[in-house]
Amino acid sequence: MKSVVFDKKFYPYCLVGQTVGLSELLRGVDGREVLQREVGTLTAVLSEWDDKKVELTRENVLRHDAVVRQVLEEATPLPFRFGHLVTAHQLESYVESKSETLQSKLQHLHNCVEMSVKIIWNREAELASQTPETEAMQKVGRGAAFLMSKQAEFQAEQSSSSEVAAIASWLKSRTSGLVRDELVVLRPAEKLVVSASFLVERSSLAAYKNRTALFDEERSDLHFLTSGPWPPYSFSNNELEFKTHLGVS
Amino acid sequence: MNLLVHGPPITSRAINKRLVAIMSSPFDQITIDGESNFEESDISLLETLDHVLNRGLVIAGEITISVADIDLIFIGLNVLVSSVEKANEVLRERDRLTSEG
Numbered sequence: 513m514k515s516v517v518f519d520k521k522f523y524p525y526c527l528v529g530q531t532v533g534l535s536e537l538l539r540g541v542d543g544r545e546v547l548q549r550e551v552g553t554l555t556a557v558l559s560e561w562d563d564k565k566v567e568l569t570r571e572n573v574l575r576h577d578a579v580v581r582q583v584l585e586e587a588t589p590l591p592f593r594f595g596h597l598v599t600a601h602q603l604e605s606y607v608e609s610k611s612e613t614l615q616s617k618l619q620h621l622h623n624c625v626e627m628s629v630k631i632i633w634n635r636e637a638e639l640a641s642q643t644p645e646t647e648a649m650q651k652v653g654r655g656a657a658f659l660m661s662k663q664a665e666f667q668a669e670q671s672s673s674s675e676v677a678a679i680a681s682w683l684k685s686r687t688s689g690l691v692r693d694e695l696v697v698l699r700p701a702e703k704l705v706v707s708a709s710f711l712v713e714r715s716s717l718a719a720y721k722n723r724t725a726l727f728d729e730e731r732s733d734l735h736f737l738t739s740g741p742w743p744p745y746s747f748s749n750n751e752l753e754f755k756t757h758l759g760v761s
Numbered sequence: 762m763n764l765l766v767h768g769p770p771i772t773s774r775a776i777n778k779r780l781v782a783i784m785s786s787p788f789d790q791i792t793i794d795g796e797s798n799f800e801e802s803d804i805s806l807l808e809t810l811d812h813v814l815n816r817g818l819v820i821a822g823e824i825t826i827s828v829a830d831i832d833l834i835f836i837g838l839n840v841l842v843s844s845v846e847k848a849n850e851v852l853r854e855r856d857r858l859t860s861e862g
Contacts, residue, residue, distance in 0.1 A: 526818075527818070568814075570806070573809065573810060573813050573814065574806075574809065576813055577809050577812070577813050590818055591813075591816075591817040591818065592817050592818045592819075592820075593813070593814065593815070593816060593817035593818060593819050594813045594814050594817070595814075596819075596820055598820055602820065603820070606820050626812075628808065628812075737808075739805070739808045742812055743812075745812040745813070745816035745817045746812070746816045748816070748817055748818050749816065749817060749818050749819060
């Protein structure tokens with residue numbers, strides 16, 4: 513394994529605790545060769561890069577995922593989000609400054625995969641019944657009508673939030689004991705009300721799948737989209753999150 | 762209805778025109794046919810986009826994809842919701858016709 517050469521640009525796919533066996537046929541983003549480089553105490557899986565940007569195409573996104581998936585077959589990776597270009601120096605600085613956190617995260621994720629559950633709740637009829645009476649609003653002044661409308665909106669939001677929280681609690685209770693960690697995002701204002709990621713040990717995967725297969729029968733009022741196993745994309749960055757003002761999580 | 766997507770996402774299926782639109786068009790150019798139904802591979806791709814573009818390690822200042830691209834993924838998931846609802850309607854209708862027959 514070669515040492516990192518400074519000032520060259522790289523496209524990183526993931527960090528991993530040890531060198532893994534990658535197929536010689538494996539090609540990364542833009543069809544580039546996939547390499548492994550020591551970075552501090554970790555190994556970075558990456559491609560050399562000589563362009564200024566990475567094209568966001570379907571093919572490139574799938575290739576990024578394919579590389580991380582191949583690493584997942586043998587080890588537990590910390591995947592990078594698509595679209596990074598870094599110099600070796602930047603990568604080394606990052607790993608060095610976050611060394612303890614990255615090691616601890618690798619330990620936490622060890623021998624686990626990510627499973628995803630999205631819940632869609634169609635409640636258009638319910639929401640329609642919660643809209644304010646337009647007739648009553650017409651009888652009052654514009655200011656009062658506006659306040660009535662806002663109050664109705666607020667009440668609907670509160671009601672929706674508590675119902676979605678109850679759905680999330682149910683989901684957590686049904687996966688309890690089978691997952692090492694979980695990230696559950698609630699979106700009461702949307703149809704896709706719950707987006708959950710579960711960290712599941714490989715040995716518990718069959719039991720987890722059996723459990724989620726029962727969701728349909730237990731909650732016929734909801735639609736479920738379950739997927740996985742994924743590399744632990746959602747659990748790689750919790751404490752390392754680069755906060756932006758872009759609404760990106 | 763349970764749309765179950767297991768295993769590696771698609772790698773060699775023919776490119777779906779609607780998904781090409783999602784991946785390459787600006788927000789206001791995306792039009793979705795209300796009658797269209799997404800296949801499992803389409804949903805799998807949307808899930809892949811959600812994971813690969815929205816999650817994972819980020820080195821501050823080095824991400825190269827733009828905000829608009831991330832918004833496109835959000836659009837993709839909304840499309841997914843619409844398609845699931847549509848599929849559910851079709852299933853309900855099929856059940857109704859079966860019971861009547």
